[in-house]
Amino acid sequence: MRRTHISSSLLLLVMAWFCLPFNAVAQTELQQKMKSISHITEIKDLESGEFAEKYVVRFTQPIDHENPELGTFTQRVVVSHVGFDRPTVLVTEGYGGTYAFNPKYREELSKWFNTNMIFVEYRYFLESTPEPRDWQYLTAKNSADDLHAIRNAFKQIYPGKWIATGISKGGQTTMLYRTFYPEDVDISVPYVAPLCYGVEDGRHEPFLRYHVGTAEERQTIEAFQLEVLKRREALQPLFEKHCIEKKYEFRAPIAEIYDFAVLEYPFAMWQWGTSVSTIPALDSSDEEIFKHFLAISDPSYFDVNGSFSSFFVQACRELGYYGYDMRPFKDYMVIKDTKDYLRKLVLPEDAQFVKWDKTLGKKITKFLKKNDPKMVFIYGEIDPWSAAAVTWLNTKKKENLHIFVEPRGSHKARISTLPEDMQKEAKALIQKWLEE
Secondary structure, three states, X not given: OOXXXXXXXXXXXXXXXXXXXXXXXXXXXXXXXXXXXXXXXXXXXXXXXXXOEEEEEEEEEEOOOXXXXXXXXXXXXXXXXXXXXXXXEEEEOOOOOHHHHOOOOOOHHHHXXXXXXXXEOOOOOHHHOOOOOOHHHOOHHHHHHHHHHHHHHHHOOOOOOEEEEEEXXXXXXXXXXXXXXXXXXXXXXXXXXXOOOOOOOOOHHHXXXXXXXXXXXXXXXXXHHHHHHHOHHHHXXXXXXXXXXXXXXXXXXXXXXXXXXXXXXXXXXXXXXXXXXXXXXXXXXXXXXXXXXXXXXXXXXXXXXXXXXXXXXXXXXXHOOOOOOOHHHHHHOOOOOOOOHHHHHOOOHHHOOOOOOOHHHHHHHHHHHHOOOXXXXXXXXXXXXXXXXXXXXXXXXXXXXXXXXXXXXXXXXXXXXXOHHHHHHHHHHHHHHHHO
């Protein structure tokens, strides 16, 4: 066997290298740049199969940007790196951000245009929640200020073009962020983002009753709802047993929750594009009827301990929501009306002071009407949220703002799901703007 000779000085050098602190030998250029940002208090490596580097960082934010003396909290931000010379996609998530930790996670815009990605968990969700939790500071303006602070910090690292994008409530966030800070990003791509004008906006109910899908499909859905109500004696005990097993807690009797789940059924059905052909025949067994009903409209939605408390606060304050049309079913229901159901059923007890403020909707509407930002809106034709889409905008008078509606598309509508001609047009627009 051949022996290898190592000099004593070289051996000491190797030993010294291994004894150095991790930060002294393993820091990348990106880590060094992030460490220079005073708002960042923690940087942790994440596994990624999509990016050269990926980290979750803790970014310090004021609880209230207009009153910084009230204290701070840390917001989770996931940083995915391609290159300092590449554009950056800012993901304006509307909820919690755990899914961004997945090594395979990458938004379609980042993949197509080979961009860096800054993913921001929304304030008051999961680990981005101030303690103690004071609902009065969960506002659209504060969320826009959060994004503005993060964008300004990372603009030092990524000086190229920026694209803001989000899905659903995240898409609403993309809209409001562009409204409050029109110059922060070069391009905005909100997906399936409603612009509601009330806690119970009023446009969703007629959309579901008269416009979505075909008349035959709507009739099939309504007939199924009626069947579930007519079978209450057999199905409600199964419904209650399910709720007990799942340890759901409600503010209303189980019979009322049963009614609300029936009313929620068509919205949930259309939102996720579930085929009407999956609805069991009306003469099916109780078990088949119940299984399908539960699969589409699980009562977890009305659980007071659910994970959407922060969202319901915002819906009741600024973002708005939808109501229910119970007229076809009132003869079979326990409830007498559905007015203010969010507040009664799911708004947290310590947030009952929240009142509807129409300022945000008016502000976004005025911005979109009077300006022509580089924005691409994506909607699904059968998505009930499209009842509150910005399709009322006269885009013929605008050069930059574009709206694409996927035929028979649901809340899953994306650029990648559009028909080929629409998809090419949307991609070409974004590519052109990135090259300008």
